[in-house]
Amino acid sequence: MAPTQGIGLAEVARVAGVSVATVSNALNRPEIVAVATRDRVFEAIRELDFVPNRAAATLRRGTNHLIALFVPEVANAFYSEIVSAVADEAARHDFVIGLCVTHDEPEREVFFANSLAEQRAAAAIVVPITADAPRLSQLRRVGTRLVLLDRIAANADGCSVGIDDVLGGELAVRHLLSSGAAAVTLVNGPHSVQQCADRHAGALRALAAAGLPASALHEIVVDAMTVDAGRRVGRQLAAGPNRPAVFCVNDQLAVGIIGGLREHGVDVPSQALVVGYGDQSLALDGPVPLTSVAQPTHQMGVEAVRCALAEVNEGAEHVHRTVQLRPRLVVRGSAPAIPEPGRGAPAR
Amino acid sequence: MAPTQGIGLAEVARVAGVSVATVSNALNRPEIVAVATRDRVFEAIRELDFVPNRAAATLRRGTNHLIALFVPEVANAFYSEIVSAVADEAARHDFVIGLCVTHDEPEREVFFANSLAEQRAAAAIVVPITADAPRLSQLRRVGTRLVLLDRIAANADGCSVGIDDVLGGELAVRHLLSSGAAAVTLVNGPHSVQQCADRHAGALRALAAAGLPASALHEIVVDAMTVDAGRRVGRQLAAGPNRPAVFCVNDQLAVGIIGGLREHGVDVPSQALVVGYGDQSLALDGPVPLTSVAQPTHQMGVEAVRCALAEVNEGAEHVHRTVQLRPRLVVRGSAPAIPEPGRGAPAR
DNA sequence: CCTCGTCATTGAATCGATTCAGGCTGACGA
DNA sequence: TCGTCAGCCTGAATCGATTCAATGACGAGG
Numbered sequence: 001m002a003p004t005q006g007i008g009l010a011e012v013a014r015v016a017g018v019s020v021a022t023v024s025n026a027l028n029r030p031e032i033v034a035v036a037t038r039d040r041v042f043e044a045i046r047e048l049d050f051v052p053n054r055a056a057a058t059l060r061r062g063t064n065h066l067i068a069l070f071v072p073e074v075a076n077a078f079y080s081e082i083v084s085a086v087a088d089e090a091a092r093h094d095f096v097i098g099l100c101v102t103h104d105e106p107e108r109e110v111f112f113a114n115s116l117a118e119q120r121a122a123a124a125i126v127v128p129i130t131a132d133a134p135r136l137s138q139l140r141r142v143g144t145r146l147v148l149l150d151r152i153a154a155n156a157d158g159c160s161v162g163i164d165d166v167l168g169g170e171l172a173v174r175h176l177l178s179s180g181a182a183a184v185t186l187v188n189g190p191h192s193v194q195q196c197a198d199r200h201a202g203a204l205r206a207l208a209a210a211g212l213p214a215s216a217l218h219e220i221v222v223d224a225m226t227v228d229a230g231r232r233v234g235r236q237l238a239a240g241p242n243r244p245a246v247f248c249v250n251d252q253l254a255v256g257i258i259g260g261l262r263e264h265g266v267d268v269p270s271q272a273l274v275v276g277y278g279d280q281s282l283a284l285d286g287p288v289p290l291t292s293v294a295q296p297t298h299q300m301g302v303e304a305v306r307c308a309l310a311e312v313n314e315g316a317e318h319v320h321r322t323v324q325l326r327p328r329l330v331v332r333g334s335a336p337a338i339p340e341p342g343r344g345a346p347a348r
Numbered sequence: 349m350a351p352t353q354g355i356g357l358a359e360v361a362r363v364a365g366v367s368v369a370t371v372s373n374a375l376n377r378p379e380i381v382a383v384a385t386r387d388r389v390f391e392a393i394r395e396l397d398f399v400p401n402r403a404a405a406t407l408r409r410g411t412n413h414l415i416a417l418f419v420p421e422v423a424n425a426f427y428s429e430i431v432s433a434v435a436d437e438a439a440r441h442d443f444v445i446g447l448c449v450t451h452d453e454p455e456r457e458v459f460f461a462n463s464l465a466e467q468r469a470a471a472a473i474v475v476p477i478t479a480d481a482p483r484l485s486q487l488r489r490v491g492t493r494l495v496l497l498d499r500i501a502a503n504a505d506g507c508s509v510g511i512d513d514v515l516g517g518e519l520a521v522r523h524l525l526s527s528g529a530a531a532v533t534l535v536n537g538p539h540s541v542q543q544c545a546d547r548h549a550g551a552l553r554a555l556a557a558a559g560l561p562a563s564a565l566h567e568i569v570v571d572a573m574t575v576d577a578g579r580r581v582g583r584q585l586a587a588g589p590n591r592p593a594v595f596c597v598n599d600q601l602a603v604g605i606i607g608g609l610r611e612h613g614v615d616v617p618s619q620a621l622v623v624g625y626g627d628q629s630l631a632l633d634g635p636v637p638l639t640s641v642a643q644p645t646h647q648m649g650v651e652a653v654r655c656a657l658a659e660v661n662e663g664a665e666h667v668h669r670t671v672q673l674r675p676r677l678v679v680r681g682s683a684p685a686i687p688e689p690g691r692g693a694p695a696r
Numbered sequence: 697c698c699t700c701g702t703c704a705t706t707g708a709a710t711c712g713a714t715t716c717a718g719g720c721t722g723a724c725g726a
Numbered sequence: 727t728c729g730t731c732a733g734c735c736t737g738a739a740t741c742g743a744t745t746c747a748a749t750g751a752c753g754a755g756g
Contacts, residue, residue: 008742019706024744034704051490054466055406056742059711064403066467069447074435075428084422087449091456096463099417099447101435108439115444118402119414142399227633252633259635282630285575285600287607356712367736372714382734404712407741 007048008056016044027052058120063143067308068116068124070100070109077280078297079127082149085301086125093309095122104129113138123308125149145311147304151194152322159307161300161323165195168293168327169202170209172247172275173217175291175329177206179273179336181245183216187233187257188249189225199249199277225249227256234260237272244272245335251276255286258334262287273335289332296325355396356404364392375400406468411491415656416464416472418448418457425628426645427475430497433649434473441657443470452477461486471656473497493659495652499542500670507655509648509671513543516641516675517550518557520595520623521565523639523677525554527621527684529593531564535581535605536597537573547597547625573597575604582608585620592620593683599624599631602638606682610635621683637680644673 009020016023018037026033026041033041044050058064067090071079083099090097098121100112109129116124117138123145126133131151139146146158176184184203191197200219207216220236222229230253237244238261248254254276258268266272268288276283279294303323311318331337357368364371366385374381374389381389392398406412415438419427431447438445446469448460457477464472465486471493474481479499487494494506524532532551539545548567555564568584570577578601585592586609596602602624606616614620616636624631627642651671659666679685 006741009744010742020743021706021708021745022704025705028744032704037704049486049489051462051465051486053407053468053742055403055412055468056711057744058403059401059407059713059742060744062711065463066446074422074432075425077423080423080428083447084449087422087447091449091459091463094463096446096467098414098444099431099435101432101439111439114399115413115439115442117399119444120401120403138397138399141397255633263635282633285603285630285633287611354711357714358712368713369715369736369738370734373735376714380734385734401712404741405714407712407743408714410741 007050008053012041012044012048012050015048016040062120063122063312064120065094066096066098066116066119066121067305068098068100068112068119068121068126068139068144070102070112070124070126070128072102072104072127072129074099074101078278078295081297082127082301082304085298086305087301089302089305093305095305095309102127102129106130106135109133110135110138117142117144120144122312123147125304125308127151145308147307147311149300149304157320159311159320159322161303161307161325163295163300163325163327165198165327166202166205168277168295169199169247170206171202171327171329172199172277172293173203173206174209175331175335176245176247176273176275177210177212179245181243181273182212183218183245185237185244185246186217186219186249187230187246187253188219188221190221190223196249199247203247222253225253227252227259229253230256231260231263233257234262235264237261238264238266242271246272246274248274248276251278251280251283251290251292254290254292254334255282258286258288258290268334269336275329275335279330283330283332288334291332291335292330294328294330296327299325355398356401360389360392360396360398363396364389410468411470411660412468413443414446414464414467414469415443415653416446416448416460416467416469416474416487416492418450418460418472418474418476420450420452420475420477422447422449426626426643429645430475430649430652433646434653435649437650437653441653443653443657450475450477454478454483457481458483458486465490465492468492470660471495473652473656475499493656495655495659497648497652505668507659507668507670509651509655509673511643511648511673511675513546513675514550514553516625516643517547517595518554519550519675519677520547520625520641521551521554522557523679523683524593524595524621524623525558525560527593529591529621530560531566531593533585533592533594534565534567534597535578535594535601536567536569538569538571544597547595551595570601573601575600575607577601578604579608579611581605582610583612585609586612586614590619594620594622596622596624599626599628599638599640602640602682603630603634606634606636606638616682617684623677623683627678631678631680636682639680639683640678642676642678644675647673 009023013020013023023041026038073079087097102108113136121144124139125147127149148160152160152162173184186203189196234257254274258274276290276292279292283290283292357371361368361371371389374386421427435445450456461484469492472487473495475497496508500508500510521532534551537544582605602622606622624638624640627640631638631640
């Protein structure tokens with residue numbers, strides 16, 4: 001133990017024949033150190049296998065090279081893609097990321113806020129449980145900058161990055177309409193979930209733009225947004241009016257619906273159109289590849305880190321921004337681009 | 349800024365009318381502080397909204413309340429379940445987790461090893477790129493304890509937690525045999541992947557136990573272990589001998605294979621049996637629920653944290669252990685428990 | 697030859713919690 | 727009354743990197 005204990009700047013300085021201040025400078029502001037000296041220092045560092053102690057730097061500077069990341073879940077494609085992107089982008093800038101999985105439980109949010117405040121995290125990228133995130137005050141107190149993700153509110157004291165879900169809903173429904181549908185069925189979750197409400201709003205906007213009344217949207221609200229729930233809705237739709245055009249608030253539901261329809265001999269896309277949301281991998285796994293609204297999760301993560309670093313680096317003159325990313329429709333077999341030959345012309 | 353700067357033990361001590369040493373003791377060894385004093389201290393802490401500075405403690409103690417977690421990917425059900433479990437268990441013990449996504453790239457492993465060594469992580473839970481993980485030496489140097497996950501080697505200097513993949517393979521094939529199959533098709537990835545080799549070995553063991561020759565195992569090695577690759581194999585199998593019994597090395601392949609078989613009118617389970625591996629959510633998403641080998645990912649994560657904490661707390665007298673977790677067969681429609689009525693008696 | 701400016705380097709204070717060797721107090725037994 | 731002891735508390739050193747004012751060296755310009 002003892003031998004490896006305590007190799008600090010001091011030891012490096014001794015070996016390189018310079019002062020600790022110079023070693024520190026060589027590490028942090030190489031440009032102000034003479035080349036020869038710098039080389040000698042790095043030589044010594046290598047020779048001693050010196051690993052700087054970030055705790056000392058954090059203590060002195062008051063801020064750690066650490067970004068907290070708060071997400072409700074990890075075992076969920078949407079969030080895990082974000083986590084992945086954030087992790088990569090943070091690493092590119094030499095920041096460690098401290099992962100906080102809140103399970104949407106406020107106590108956990110508070111708990112992690114505390115832990116990461118103790119660590120003096122430089123910034124926190126947060127998918128907040130409630131929009132204003134009052135539980136993060138501990139972080140604010142120690143100077144941690146906040147970036148809100150996905151669930152955007154009027155975030156007076158920080159940047160935020162989100163996705164335009166209204167646009168996503170609009171894209172989906174616009175596509176269905178342009179494929180000849182005269183009415184659309186929206187299979188949605190509860191409107192208390194912002195995303196669900198937004199996508200519904202987008203659907204209405206698309207109808208309005210096409211000159212159709214709001215009554216052309218039939219909304220079915222399910223409690224669980226799973227494949228199985230989708231399957232049940234699919235069976236139900238199979239018994240309903242002909243040639244439904246269905247927009248599902250996520251891919252699970254969409255895949256289930258296609259399954260339910262097929263069970264009853266309703267083919268997709270020739271006898272029904274289905275559009276999902278999320279463009280998750282299961283969109284490609286079913287018998288019919290799913291047309292779906294892709295969310296720029298990777299871009300979100302990257303953008304969030306950029307904001308966080310901007311907050312950290314620019315200091316007082318930093319101007320907060322709100323980044324709104326645009327989803328994109330990925331057209332596949334379940335609702336192809338060109339109206340099916342067998343399908344009639346747009347009704348009316 | 350200035351007002352919130354610098355609320356340390358000293359300030360708390362002043363307000364509570366005690367020394368900093370006492371405040372520190374109240375926080376870390378409450379039992380040695382008189383109750384009245386302790387109350388006064390906590391009162392002051394609350395009043396001042398004091399957030400201890402973990403950097404100072406880390407500096408002094410030489411170790412941080414931080415566990416590094418190295419995984420190859422996050423956007424992958426197997427790993428994200430582990431990450432989730434580790435994150436939860438670590439939080440229960442008041443440790444922050446530092447997430448390192450290596451993408452199986454050695455440079456990243458080295459890079460993160462460095463970053464987390466600088467942070468003086470107390471322990472690292474690592475899914476190593478190569479078994480012996482020589483790239484983690486920086487961590488060892490600063491006293492970070494290592495726990496190897498999933499890819500176990502003779503890990504002389506640490507605990508390890510893994511899954512018995514041989515048993516997993518055996519369970520799957522034993523099930524197929526007990527359902528009347530006289531031969532089994534294994535759809536596998538390259539044997540250079542340890543898991544693939546192990547599951548193959550398990551398959552052979554099951555055959556041997558049933559008194560069947562190794563030639564009763566037909567192995568098909570695919571390069572990509574995706575749903576799509578599975579679909580291709582399924583089509584191929586549909587053209588082959590009757591009533592195949594297929595064991596797939598993951599659920600993606602299994603789902604694809606069922607799809608491919610059905611395209612050609614081969615029904616599952618009446619005309620073919622399929623067992624997957626991993627028991628991921630997509631096992632339930634297809635038209636036929638998948639029989640699959642479930643991996644105790646959650647337990648793995650929990651166990652890994654327990655090992656890590658044991659390493660950290662027990663110090664010198666700690667005895668390393670190797671935990672081998674047992675997978676479990678989850679029987680569903682694609683290979684049901686009772687031989688299908690339509691199926692013949694076990695051949696020979 | 698002197699002065700001044702530039703560039704490289706250094707000494708020493710500082711960040712805040714931990715820790716340990718004492719110091720003080722009051723109770724109790726002798 | 728005094729000694730002893732347990733229980734509680736404190737002073738001060740310590741961890742290692744950062745930072746800034748200050749020093750020194752050296753060359754150019756006068």
